Amino acid sequence: MKAKVHVTLKAGVLDPQGKAVHHALEALGFDGVQGVRQGKYIELDIAETDPVKARPAVEEMCRKLLANTVIENFAIDFEG
Amino acid sequence: MKAKVHVTLKAGVLDPQGKAVHHALEALGFDGVQGVRQGKYIELDIAETDPVKARPAVEEMCRKLLANTVIENFAIDFEG
Amino acid sequence: MNNTVAVTPEIVAEHGLSPDEYDRVLEIMGRAPNITELGIFSVMWSEHCSYKSSKKWLKTLPTKAPWVICGPGENAGVVDLGDGQAAIFKMESHNHPSFIEPYQGAATGVGGILRDVFTMGARPVANLNALRFGAADHPKTRHLVAGVVAGVGGYGNCVGVPTVGGEVQFHPSYNGNILVNAMTIGVADADKIFYSEASGVGNPVVYVGSKTGRDGIHGATMASAEFSEDSEEKRPTVQVGDPFTEKLLIEACLELMATDAIVAIQDMGAAGLTSSSFEMASKGGLGVEIDLDKVPVRETAMTAYEIMLSESQERMLMVLQPGKEDLAKAVFDKWELDFAVIGTLTDTGRMVLKMGGGVVADLPIDPLAQAAPEYDRPWVPGKKQPVLAAADVPEISWADALKALVGGPDGASRRWVWEQYDHMVMGDTVQRPGGDAAVIRLHGTKKGLAATSDVNPRYVAADAAEGGKQAVAEAWRNLTAVGATPLAITDNMNFGNPERPEIMGQFVEACQGMGEACIALDFPVVSGNVSLYNETNGQGILPTPTIGGVGLLPDVEASVGIGFTGAGDALVLLGGEGTWLGQSLYLYALHGRSEGAPPPVDLAVERRNGDFVRERIRAGAVKACHDLSDGGLLVAVAEMALASGIGARIAMDGPAPHAKLFGEDQGRYLVAVAAADADAFVAAAEAAGVPARKLGETGGDAVAVNGEAVALAELKAAHEGWFPAYMA
Amino acid sequence: MKAAVIVFPGSNCDRDAATAIAHVTGTAPKMVWHRDADLPDVDLIVVPGGFSYGDYLRSGAMAAHSPIMAAVKAKAETGVRVLGICNGFQVLTEAGMLPGVLMRNQKLKFICRDVLLKVETSNSDFTRGYNAGQVIRIPVAHHDGNYFAEADVLDRLEDEDRVAFRYCDAAGAVDAEANPNGSQRNIAGVLSEKRNVLGMMPHPERLADPLLGGTDGAPMFQALMKVLG
Numbered sequence A, B: 001m002k003a004k005v006h007v008t009l010k011a012g013v014l015d016p017q018g019k020a021v022h023h024a025l026e027a028l029g030f031d032g033v034q035g036v037r038q039g040k041y042i043e044l045d046i047a048e049t050d051p052v053k054a055r056p057a058v059e060e061m062c063r064k065l066l067a068n069t070v071i072e073n074f075a076i077d078f079e080g
Numbered sequence C: 001m002n003n004t005v006a007v008t009p010e011i012v013a014e015h016g017l018s019p020d021e022y023d024r025v026l027e028i029m030g031r032a033p034n035i036t037e038l039g040i041f042s043v044m045w046s047e048h049c050s051y052k053s054s055k056k057w058l059k060t061l062p063t064k065a066p067w068v069i070c071g072p073g074e075n076a077g078v079v080d081l082g083d084g085q086a087a088i089f090k091m092e093s094h095n096h097p098s099f100i101e102p103y104q105g106a107a108t109g110v111g112g113i114l115r116d117v118f119t120m121g122a123r124p125v126a127n128l129n130a131l132r133f134g135a136a137d138h139p140k141t142r143h144l145v146a147g148v149v150a151g152v153g154g155y156g157n158c159v160g161v162p163t164v165g166g167e168v169q170f171h172p173s174y175n176g177n178i179l180v181n182a183m184t185i186g187v188a189d190a191d192k193i194f195y196s197e198a199s200g201v202g203n204p205v206v207y208v209g210s211k212t213g214r215d216g217i218h219g220a221t222m223a224s225a226e227f228s229e230d231s232e233e234k235r236p237t238v239q240v241g242d243p244f245t246e247k248l249l250i251e252a253c254l255e256l257m258a259t260d261a262i263v264a265i266q267d268m269g270a271a272g273l274t275s276s277s278f279e280m281a282s283k284g285g286l287g288v289e290i291d292l293d294k295v296p297v298r299e300t301a302m303t304a305y306e307i308m309l310s311e312s313q314e315r316m317l318m319v320l321q322p323g324k325e326d327l328a329k330a331v332f333d334k335w336e337l338d339f340a341v342i343g344t345l346t347d348t349g350r351m352v353l354k355m356g357g358g359v360v361a362d363l364p365i366d367p368l369a370q371a372a373p374e375y376d377r378p379w380v381p382g383k384k385q386p387v388l389a390a391a392d393v394p395e396i397s398w399a400d401a402l403k404a405l406v407g408g409p410d411g412a413s414r415r416w417v418w419e420q421y422d423h424m425v426m427g428d429t430v431q432r433p434g435g436d437a438a439v440i441r442l443h444g445t446k447k448g449l450a451a452t453s454d455v456n457p458r459y460v461a462a463d464a465a466e467g468g469k470q471a472v473a474e475a476w477r478n479l480t481a482v483g484a485t486p487l488a489i490t491d492n493m494n495f496g497n498p499e500r501p502e503i504m505g506q507f508v509e510a511c512q513g514m515g516e517a518c519i520a521l522d523f524p525v526v527s528g529n530v531s532l533y534n535e536t537n538g539q540g541i542l543p544t545p546t547i548g549g550v551g552l553l554p555d556v557e558a559s560v561g562i563g564f565t566g567a568g569d570a571l572v573l574l575g576g577e578g579t580w581l582g583q584s585l586y587l588y589a590l591h592g593r594s595e596g597a598p599p600p601v602d603l604a605v606e607r608r609n610g611d612f613v614r615e616r617i618r619a620g621a622v623k624a625c626h627d628l629s630d631g632g633l634l635v636a637v638a639e640m641a642l643a644s645g646i647g648a649r650i651a652m653d654g655p656a657p658h659a660k661l662f663g664e665d666q667g668r669y670l671v672a673v674a675a676a677d678a679d680a681f682v683a684a685a686e687a688a689g690v691p692a693r694k695l696g697e698t699g700g701d702a703v704a705v706n707g708e709a710v711a712l713a714e715l716k717a718a719h720e721g722w723f724p725a726y727m728a
Numbered sequence D: 001m002k003a004a005v006i007v008f009p010g011s012n013c014d015r016d017a018a019t020a021i022a023h024v025t026g027t028a029p030k031m032v033w034h035r036d037a038d039l040p041d042v043d044l045i046v047v048p049g050g051f052s053y054g055d056y057l058r059s060g061a062m063a064a065h066s067p068i069m070a071a072v073k074a075k076a077e078t079g080v081r082v083l084g085i086c087n088g089f090q091v092l093t094e095a096g097m098l099p100g101v102l103m104r105n106q107k108l109k110f111i112c113r114d115v116l117l118k119v120e121t122s123n124s125d126f127t128r129g130y131n132a133g134q135v136i137r138i139p140v141a142h143h144d145g146n147y148f149a150e151a152d153v154l155d156r157l158e159d160e161d162r163v164a165f166r167y168c169d170a171a172g173a174v175d176a177e178a179n180p181n182g183s184q185r186n187i188a189g190v191l192s193e194k195r196n197v198l199g200m201m202p203h204p205e206r207l208a209d210p211l212l213g214g215t216d217g218a219p220m221f222q223a224l225m226k227v228l229g
């Protein structure tokens, strides 16, 4: 099964990457973009096939390693 | 409306990030992880509210800036 | 590709082999090759691996000196530093990949050249990078600059090798073909150099490093084929670098090298496992048998063809002493790297590849190596341009000219670039980027190494022989200007399509000029790299033979920089007054003209002037030194002032025409000496036959000529401002 | 003074730190491998700069969980001095030994150059060799040095005099222009509650030898030697 983890910056934390992308899009002439936030997307291939059973372990991975909860949130989806 | 862009490495392209995360998860004692791939997740706030109308422009942004299609794929979803 | 894929004429052509070359393949094999064998021929005979167009001329370059331990032919060149130490260095291009994927292309270029150096037993101690981009106002340029610089830094910073020098240039001829030339210098014990020549029938062949994937297959042939508009669309796979793994590989290899386990070692560069195994066996006159099922792979169902042609990064091949496998494995386990015994050396003289229980390729090594094509491509000498009289160049007020030169794309500070490189890690950087040559201390000693990279492609385009000569002389001069004894060079020959006689002519003449300078300056070539076909839709780049120079300082504390060290010192111009504006930066940047013959280099004068400067620096008589190059005298004065924040007042006898202030006559230096020593200094120079003139003094907060001043603050804003503003 | 330098596989300032300590104090520190679970008997532990495990996910994130860091934490609790430089600072925050995080530099680029620092407190064994308010010159070399913590955490750090250094200009003014990486309140280094752990982005070990262009880093090691013998 696949665990799809999105790690995003908490609201209120400045996102220099997102800002730079926004700026670059404008410079390229794309208008109508009002804001950009950039995060990480991590796909884990896991042996467990039951999402309910898998969730606690993946949450633990996020808390321990994949996200820094001082500044980041994480969200987990399962697929397949 | 929000455009959610996932940029991931093409199959076959080395993913040092994913490799390192996988290794670290194992070192932390998480087993049952068979593979890790890491990508970028970019959220764009756009003025356009019709996904059909928005898609070509966002695709263009991906091709021109957000992804390097030599090594990366991108996927776009709209929300809200 | 499955080994049963039929080898059709189309497939042969796709592999870049001409019908003639394919006939030779058939002759050597005595049968039609299968697809894996064809792939091996194709990469081994590619321009990149075989040097088929360039070999004839490279052979004419001088490569020997008493201090040269190993010249061209190995992974890198080796020179003696005395006290049991040796410097190992080389420069290599990653031009095409960097155009397609600037970050990864540049990063893997750095990774590749590092491996060439630590393969030979050296700890890398310094990196340089010579970069050439299209016109600053070309729509692609900024993106390429940003990506390449980030990639060079991203890799070098992570492995922890300081990037201490380089070049950045803009010119429209590189619009479709940027140049990324990376150089690494390493230091080893002179009696512990590792070579690639395999020996010992039955010895194990070992694979270490990262796993093999499907990346970069056909990279070597790509680097040898001319670009066309649609290659951007085809977007061949480029590799992704993993600098952390490289760092582990450096440490693991050096740790194993401290034992006596290794017989031979070779990095897997272009054409990966093919060229590394082939070259090791070929040099040793042996055969090799490899079991491809044992090669660590990162993807499923990889074919023999893919495994042999993959250009996955961060991999090495070694031949071990028998019985040392466990010892070696323990080292690589410690560093958490893959380790696999994949084959053995044989006495058959053949390369035999096995997979799935059968033989998937079987080819003779010597005949293939010996029959590698070598061309004597037709060439025509370049048309020489007449000398341009200075009077034919309109004069601009010197102050305006100076501001424009130090604040334009060609003359602006490269700080924006080198501040993205960790240039201090390893704790031995004595002269940071921004001067004539970088200086690093040889760790744990009082000695120092100096390094520089130079070429003026506009000179080479105007007269390839003079330009080639000048590039070598300028590298020599830059090393001299910090007080170093120039030892040897590595070169990176970047040219257009050698099948065009006028391009081949540039190559030939550049080699001739370089060779002449190398001999006259005792500055041999010990390693190098050739990148041809830098051409898009028939538009070639300016001929660019980049010269990487390395020099030695017996006492690193005696080195000097370009920055003034105080006010009230005397400025002395050595080597004569400026006269030459043909091909100058003044003419190009301010008048948009590339005309006339480039300034000639008189090698005897060059040597005389340089030897004098070096001797005076070592005697402690010089406080700051700068050679005169792009922009001539006044740009040099301004750079010395800007580097220190201390101004200068100079006096020109009589009016100061542009040729005197901005002429690019060769073999000249500007030095700052204590005021009290100035007369003696000038007298000593004249006694040595070196024209010398007391030009003025340091001090104040402006650059002043005959009493007319430009504020340093204004120059600084222009000089430091251009690059950040351009990239913003 | 008995010092140890932790060596992760991707550390690259480990040797520099050891050289500087030996140069200033006359005694070479012990080098301790990341997989070791024990530390020798020491009174100063340096977590050096570099890219501990490649730092591909977040700088210092993986190193924070290495076997040796559990030992470093335990020692720190007994009062042993711990100095985290650059990547070492990132490791210490990820390990929870210091508050806050080091985010990507505001301008997203790696920065290597000398910066000016205002010494905010001389009340620690690391900074006793400087005067509070003194301006010193030390190089930075990092991609992720943008210090972030919630406002209340920052207030508390300030209230407890735990900000060791701030980026400043030649006159000691702490402002946006002097801030190389976007750090909150220009913070370049912070102390732990017990003041025995210091994390800082600039590299004092890089300017402790006049040949390399300056010696403003040396007083840190001299002060430690004075306290630790």
Ligand SMILES: Nc1ncnc2c1ncn2[C@@H]1O[C@H](COP(=O)(O)OP(=O)(O)O)[C@@H](O)[C@H]1O
Binding pocket: C128, C129, C130, C131, C163, C164, C165, C166, C167, C168, C414, C417, C418, C432, C433, C434, C435, C436, C437, C438, C453, C454, C478, C629, C630
């Ligand atoms: N890509 C680069 N990386 C590092 N340093 C660079 C780079 N480009 C230029 N520099 C540095 O900027 C300084 C000026 O470069 P350049 O004008 O080419 O010097 P010179 O004319 O003395 O050969 C040199 O110290 C050089 O090493």
Ligand SMILES: [Mg+2]
Binding pocket: C435, C436, C437, C478, C626, C627, C629
């Ligand atoms: Mg120079």
